Each structure stands twice: as structure tokens, then as C-alpha cells.
Amino acid sequence: MSTYRIQSGDTLSKLAQRYHTTVGELAKANNIQDPNKIFAGKTLNIPGSRDEFIPSTSQAGGGRTGGTQGTTGTQGAAPTGPAPQGQVGQWIEQARAELQRAGVDPSKMDPRAIAAIIQHESSGNPNAQNNWDSNAKKGTPSIGLMQTIQPTFDAYKLPGHDNIRNPVDNIIAGVRYSIARYGSVSNVPGLQSMANGGGYVGY
Structure with a gap:
């Protein structure tokens, strides 16, 4: 789960916009009773990170989109089905x-x-x-x-x-x-x- 440490001047509204979620979702994910009261130094859970991804034990490599990888790949076993929930x-x-x-x-x-x-x-x-x-x-x-x-x-x-x-x-x-x-x-x-x-x- 992704987290964020609240900084001075932050508001739930600003953080909701930054993380492409809503004030309500942030409040729900962190059991916040009053969305107008958050405290610097506290850690927030970011609700968008709780999706049910495909389980994997592999580790990420170093390449990124636009890199220099030259292989074209072949059609083989691949993930199928609906998108994850969330x-x-x-x-x-x-x-x-x-x-x-x-x-x-x-x-x-x-x-x-x-x-x-x-x-x-x-x-x-x-x-x-x-x-x-x-x-x-x-x-x-x-x-x-x-x-x-x-x-x-x-x-x-x-x-x-x-x-x-x-x-x-x-x-x-x-x-x-x-x-x-x-x-x-x-x-x-x-x-x-x-x-x-x-x-x-x-x-």
C-alpha cells in the first residue's frame, strides 16, 4: 500500500487531487472523522494503491518505456481476464x-x-x-x-x-x-x- 507523510500546508483536498482520488476516499482509508483536520507528520494511506494486482514473486528490471530493449517478443502465455478491482x-x-x-x-x-x-x-x-x-x-x-x-x-x-x-x-x-x-x-x-x-x- 502506498503511503504519504503529511507536510505542513497540506489539505485532504489538495492531496486528493494530487493522487487522483477523492476527499471521501482518503478520509475513509484513514478513518478521518473531520476532513478539515489533518496533522503534519502523520502518515496517510493512499486508497488507489490497494488494487488486487496479479501476484508475482519476480523483481522489477531497470528498463523503462523509451529504453533500448530490442526484442520483439512472441505470443505466448500471458495474463488474461478482467482488470483488477479498485x-x-x-x-x-x-x-x-x-x-x-x-x-x-x-x-x-x-x-x-x-x-x-x-x-x-x-x-x-x-x-x-x-x-x-x-x-x-x-x-x-x-x-x-x-x-x-x-x-x-x-x-x-x-x-x-x-x-x-x-x-x-x-x-x-x-x-x-x-x-x-x-x-x-x-x-x-x-x-x-x-x-x-x-x-x-x-x-
Whole structure:
């Protein structure tokens, strides 16, 4: 579960906007009786991180969207079924609906495969940012649920979905990139590795 330590000047309203949730959900997740009273130094649970992801014992690799991985992947065993329950699952379904309206084949964007990438890349935190890898050293850190770098996001976003930190916009760009590079989200090398008994590697 993702957590946040309250800073001086924070309000539940500001934090709800930052983490793409609601004041009510934050209050419920933290048993807060009066949403107008929060205290600096206390830790908040972020409700969007409680989704039921695919269980895995593998460890994340170092690659990120826009990296230098050259494999194309082959169709093999891959996650199937509905998106996970919870807020991340809702974001995935919203993104898939937008992608379908844009003409993307639903069979190429399995929601469980998308959820698996999100689990390993950001643990479901739409504000996740990688400040240490090679992309970050070049000035283009990996950002958001699917850890896209800005040039990749700009190349694969849909019109009207221009915010790399918006979870739906981020998923849209990450999915379109995955399909363009690997043929489908299920073909992402990290998922193919897991399907064959290996560990997850970044895409």
C-alpha cells in the first residue's frame, strides 16, 4: 500500500487531487472523522494503491518505456481476464475505452497485462517518478503508472490526453507504445519473461 507523510500546508483536498482520488476516499482509508483536520507528520494511506494486482514473486528490471530493449517478443502465455478491482482497474478500463474509440484492437491490450506492467513499474502510484536510471540522467525521467518518459508520452498520447501524470493519459500512451513496439501489451518482454518462469524486466 502506498503511503504519504503529511507536510505542513497540506489539505485532504489538495492531496486528493494530487493522487487522483477523492476527499471521501482518503478520509475513509484513514478513518478521518473531520476532513478539515489533518496533522503534519502523520502518515496517510493512499486508497488507489490497494488494487488486487496479479501476484508475482519476480523483481522489477531497470528498463523503462523509451529504453533500448530490442526484442520483439512472441505470443505466448500471458495474463488474461478482467482488470483488477479498485481504482487502478477503473483507470485501465477508462484508458481501454478511449483506445477502442481511437481504433485500437481490444485483443492487443489485455487489461491483466496492463495491470501487471503497472504493478511492476509504479506499484499503482500515478505520481511515481524514477530519478536514478539512464533516462533520468538524460533529463527525461520515467513518470507515472506505466513509467513513460516525456518524449515517448508525446509520441504516443491521444489528442486531449496530454498530461503524463494523469493515470488514464499515461496508460493510453504506454499501451500505444507497447503495441507499436511489440505487437500487443502481452508481448512486452517483461511479461513474456514471467510467462516463461523468469523475472520481470522493464519495457
